[in-house]
Amino acid sequence: MQQTTFQAVLLKGLRRFAELPAVTLLPSEETITYRELLEKIELVSTYLHNLGARRGTHIATLISNSLEAVIFGLAVQRLGATLVPLGEKLGPREVGFILREAKPKLVIMATKPHVTTILEYLEEANDPNVHVIGLPGFGVDYPEKFMIFEWPVEKKDLDFPVSEGEDIALLSYTGGTTGTPKGVMHSQAGLAAGILSAAIEDPIDDRDRLLLSTPIVHAGGSLLWRALISGVHVYVMRAFDAEYFIKAIKKYQITTTFMVPTMLYRLLDQVKIMEYDVSSMRSIFYGASPISPKQLKEAFEVFGPIMRQQYGMTECNIVISRLSKSAHVWAYHNNQEVLKSCGKPCLFTEVRVIDDNGQDVGQNEMGEIIVKSPSMLVGYYQRPEQTQEAIRDGWFYTGDIGKWDEYGYLYIVDRKKDMIISGGMNVYSSEVERVVNQHPAVAMSACIGVPHPDWGEAVCVVVSGRAGSSCTEEDIIQFCKERTSKYMVPKVVYFQEQFPLTPIGKIDKKELKKMYAQGLLTI
Incomplete structure (x- = not known):
């Protein structure tokens, strides 16, 4: 049986909802339907193909939250190419390092601070097959050596490449807070497994309206992909602003969002000084760290019992464990210590906590968290030794210190390096x-x-x-x-x-x- 690919899942999902609104950019309210989104993806894919992009070609994107970020990211997947997403907050050193290691044939950019770094990459490559594409409308003055993308793009009949399960769909670099960034390779089959696992465990559908304000090149992007295969109307903010976020929930009847705890704390502070209506909300996904019982109580009072925590990392495509809505409520009323946990293992994920000898530890004993999942990384790009160290006998060693409690909940105690x-x-x-x-x-x-x-x-x-x-x-x-x-x-x-x-x-x-x-x- 042929493996399900990320490319196939995305395309089938997008084709099912035609006239429904797909993405709205805030605050401009520019909106495109699913049919329009798919048409633009096809046109951009053709444009990139004409520049030499093929199955497996590395294509880097450096685009802030926008409709373009959604369209160009999906177009890379349509081509069966390898997406190398870069965050706009990365510094010149990190961007330069990633470009020189990943060696993308195409760089699509729309961020002013990185023009010099990307120009240097283009000049160093000195290759007529390497192109930098600047996107208009972002206030960037591009050098003459950059190509400028313009609509409309000529439509051509093109036999797009069909991806195989082992193809690398995503080369996502770790943050690089220790040493240099590492390129995490995710296969087409692995990303498909991750998105299908999320679809089972995170039920959102075409009645939902998702508000994203975190960079979609990170965890927000995984939820974006997850939403678009289910007909969700996604609202994308260019950047997080607590006051506007609260107003947007009421105005657009938002049902779902994702945030890191620091953002949630700012929202809780904001609602103390303004009128608000968040009655439409049904799910708040949060990650990066657990929330304290005191602040969770505040969140319950404002939003209701709708919190869902997820524990993941770049290498594991987010899906390691989840603390569900019902677990939050049970813990809050019965055992608030559980609120410090990151829940129980996801459906397709096995989790162990082991000691230095590789043996499973007992309840409330500390050890390293290791993970086995069909959605985890294939390996680190051009780093065979680090890959071998991180993946042993099919298990990924997370570097997180954790423990189990008597209820089967997993706790992250610390990072080994911290x-x-x-x-x-x-x-x-x-x-x-x-x-x-x-x-x-x-x-x-x-x-x-x-x-x-x-x-x-x-x-x-x-x-x-x-x-x-x-x-x-x-x-x-x-x-x-x-x-x-x-x-x-x-x-x-x-x-x-x-x-x-x-x-x-x-x-x-x-x-x-x-x-x-x-x-x-x-x-």
Whole structure:
């Protein structure tokens, strides 16, 4: 039996809904139907084919949230080519590194800060078969060496390539917060398995209206693809704005959204100072980290019991485990400790927690989380040694430290790389953060290890305070002394109004460590 491909699933999904609205860009309200979306995909695919793109050709995109980002990303899949999505928040170093390693034949761009980096790539390639395509309408002044895309595109009858299951559909680079980014290869069959798994576990359909404000080159893009195979009307914001987001829910009767916890916290702060109506909402997907019971209670009061957490990573195409709506409600009323979990394994995913000898640990014992799934990565691009280290006997070693509880819920305790060794004791940064976040004056915190002459590393916490509240370093330290082990109590506390964030909205601990080294953190 021929393997189901991502290309086939997407195309079949898009063709089923014809006159229904597919995507609306906000705030402009420009809308295209499913039929129009498919027509534009076909035209762009023809255009890219005329430039030499074929099955397996690397095509990089660097486009902010827009209709163009949706159309061009899907056109790459229509061609059976390999999509190399780049986030607009990536710096020149990261973009340059990825381009030089992935060597895309086509680069489609629409971001002003990256023009010089991409021009350098084009000149270094010195290849007449390598093209950079600039998209108009984004306020970018493109160099003469770039091609400028223009509608309309001449329509031609073209026998588009048909993908095979083992073809690489997606080459997605990790954030690069430690070392250089790694290219994660996902096959056509793997992405198809991921999207079908999500369709089973995340029931949304043509009655739903999905609002996305996170970059669609990241987790938001997976939900976008998931929505478009089911006839969902997707609303795409160019960037997140809490006040506009709340207004959009009412105006467009939004039923579903995805956000990282930091965005949810901003929404909860926003509704305290404005009138709102979110009665249309049925599902809020969130990821990156669990939410505290205190803030979850606020979310329940505002949105209702509609929270759905998902644990995933670039290598596993999001689908590792989920904490369902019903699990949130049960946990909130019966065992709030479960709210700190990331749920139970997804339908097509096997999860183990193992010790250093590869043996499964018992309940509430710490170990590394390893995963086996048809939707996980094929390997790291041009990194056979790292691939061999990460994938052993069909299991992917996540680098996350976790544990099981007596109910079968999975907990992420920390990243191996974020674990602090202070005076010979293992300190899990996320455990310190959970204690600190319970302080009524704390909105968010991040725990990092900083060099210390006696202990090797000292526990350091960076805190962002709640509006209208205040506390001191001594307050935080004393608060922790009363609630956690002595070796986990912070030795120093810094205060920041805003945290540096990674492109997907996580607190960037590497940047915090750099700020510490440069003396930029303040007590």
